[in-house]
Amino acid sequence: MAFETLIGLRYTAARKPGGGNRFISFISLISMLGLGLGVAALIVVLSVMNGFQKELRTRILGVASHVQIMGAEGELDDWQTAITQAGKHPRVLAAAPYVQQQAMLSLAGRVKGVLVRGILPNDEEKVADFARHMKAGRLENLQPGGFGIILGSDLAYALQAYPGDKVTLIAPQGVVTPAAVLPRMKQFTVVGIFEVGMFEYDSGLALVRMEDAQKLYQMGDAVSGVRLKLDDLFAAPQVARELAASLPAGLRLTDWTRSHANFFRAVQIEKNMMFLILLLIVAVAAFNIVSTLVMTVQDKRADIAILRTLGASPGSIMRIFVIQGTLIGAIGLALGVAGGVALALNVETVVPFIERVFGIQFLAKDVYYISDLPSDLHWSDVWIISVTSFSLTVLATLYPSWRASRVNPAEALRYE
Numbered sequence: 001m002a003f004e005t006l007i008g009l010r011y012t013a014a015r016k017p018g019g020g021n022r023f024i025s026f027i028s029l030i031s032m033l034g035l036g037l038g039v040a041a042l043i044v045v046l047s048v049m050n051g052f053q054k055e056l057r058t059r060i061l062g063v064a065s066h067v068q069i070m071g072a073e074g075e076l077d078d079w080q081t082a083i084t085q086a087g088k089h090p091r092v093l094a095a096a097p098y099v100q101q102q103a104m105l106s107l108a109g110r111v112k113g114v115l116v117r118g119i120l121p122n123d124e125e126k127v128a129d130f131a132r133h134m135k136a137g138r139l140e141n142l143q144p145g146g147f148g149i150i151l152g153s154d155l156a157y158a159l160q161a162y163p164g165d166k167v168t169l170i171a172p173q174g175v176v177t178p179a180a181v182l183p184r185m186k187q188f189t190v191v192g193i194f195e196v197g198m199f200e201y202d203s204g205l206a207l208v209r210m211e212d213a214q215k216l217y218q219m220g221d222a223v224s225g226v227r228l229k230l231d232d233l234f235a236a237p238q239v240a241r242e243l244a245a246s247l248p249a250g251l252r253l254t255d256w257t258r259s260h261a262n263f264f265r266a267v268q269i270e271k272n273m274m275f276l277i278l279l280l281i282v283a284v285a286a287f288n289i290v291s292t293l294v295m296t297v298q299d300k301r302a303d304i305a306i307l308r309t310l311g312a313s314p315g316s317i318m319r320i321f322v323i324q325g326t327l328i329g330a331i332g333l334a335l336g337v338a339g340g341v342a343l344a345l346n347v348e349t350v351v352p353f354i355e356r357v358f359g360i361q362f363l364a365k366d367v368y369y370i371s372d373l374p375s376d377l378h379w380s381d382v383w384i385i386s387v388t389s390f391s392l393t394v395l396a397t398l399y400p401s402w403r404a405s406r407v408n409p410a411e412a413l414r415y416e
Helices: 003-012 020-063 079-087 121-127 153-159 210-216 233-246 261-299 301-309 314-345 347-358 379-405 409-413
Strands: 067-071 092-107 110-119 134-136 148-152 166-176 181-194 205-209 225-230 251-255
Touching (some): 020 261, 020 347, 020 379, 079 092, 092 210, 110 153, 110 210, 121 225, 153 181, 181 205, 181 210, 225 233, 233 251, 261 379, 301 314, 314 347, 314 379
Parallel strands (some): 148 181
Antiparallel strands (some): 067 225, 092 166
C-alpha cells in the first residue's frame, strides 16, 4: 500500500483517546452522515417522482386511450371503416367505438354533473382496463336496451347510489314542445361501480351501453369516435401522424401525449426541480468535507512538516488529504445509496405504516390524482446521483489538500 494511502486512512479515524483528533473524527462522521442522508433523500424522492409518473400514465391510459379518431363535427358516421383502416396499422392492437357526451345524474334530490361514455363492453375491454377496476358488477351487465349504467366509486358515493338503484340521466339536448323546451331525461339502473384510483374519473365518469347513448343523444348510428390501443404507448404520436395520412380526410386524430400533456409535463418539471434542489443538499454535505480537511490540515501541520523533511513531495502531501476526503465521501455515499435504495424499494410499505401510526394521510384522494405514494426505482438515476455526488466530494478535497501541500516545514516546526 502506498504511504499516501496508508496515512490518509489513518487520518480518517482518530487514534488518540482525547484532544483535537477525536473532535476531527467526529466532524468526519457528521460529514459522512450528512452526505449519506442527502444521497438517500435524492434517491427516494426521484424514485417517488418516477412512481408518480408511471402511476399517472397507467391510470390515465387505463381509462383514456393511446390514440383517438374523431369526426370533424363531433360525430363519426362511418366508424366501421375507420376501425378497419386503423386495424391495418402494425402497431394497432385493438379498436373500440365510443359515444361521449355530458349529462347530469339525479337521485333522491342529489345532482351531479358527469361525463357519459357509451361503450361496447367486449370491445372496451380490449382498449381499457375497466374490467379489473370493477368494485361491483361487470361491464357485460350493460345490455342493449337495458339502460344500465356503471358509476365511478366517488360518483356513486356522492349520489348515494348502489347497484339496483335507478338514477335519472338528464341530457343537455332539449325536446321542443309548444309550451317550452324540456330537457331529455331517462331513468338508468345502476348495474356496476368501478374505482380506477383517480378522483377525476371516479367522481365524474359514467358508463352506459353505446346503443343506449346513441338513442338518448339522438345520434343514430354515429359515434363520437374510435379509441385505439397500441403495442407501444410511446409510439402514439408517430402512429397518429401515419394514420392521419391513410384515413379519409375530415377526421381528427389525437393521442394521449397531447390530450394529457400537462399532467406528464408537470411531473417531469417537478422531478427535474426536485433533483436540482436536493442536489444542493448533497453539495452542502460534500463541501462539509472542506471544513473537515481544513481542520485536519491545521492539526497535522507538524506531521506534514516531518513528512516533507523525510522527502515527501508536495504532490504526495496533497494525495494524502485527497484520499482522506475521498474516503469520507465514499463511505457516506455508500451509506446513502444503500439506505436510499432500501427505502425506495419499500416506500409502499413504510408510508402506510407511518400513516397508521400517526393517523395522517399524506395524499388526500380528493386533492391529488393518486392517493397512494408509489415508487419506481431507476438504476440509471442511482448511477447519476452516485457519480455526481462522488464528483462533488472529490472536488471538495482539492483546495484543503492544496493548502496542505503548501505548508512550510520550517514555519510548521518553529514552535514544536
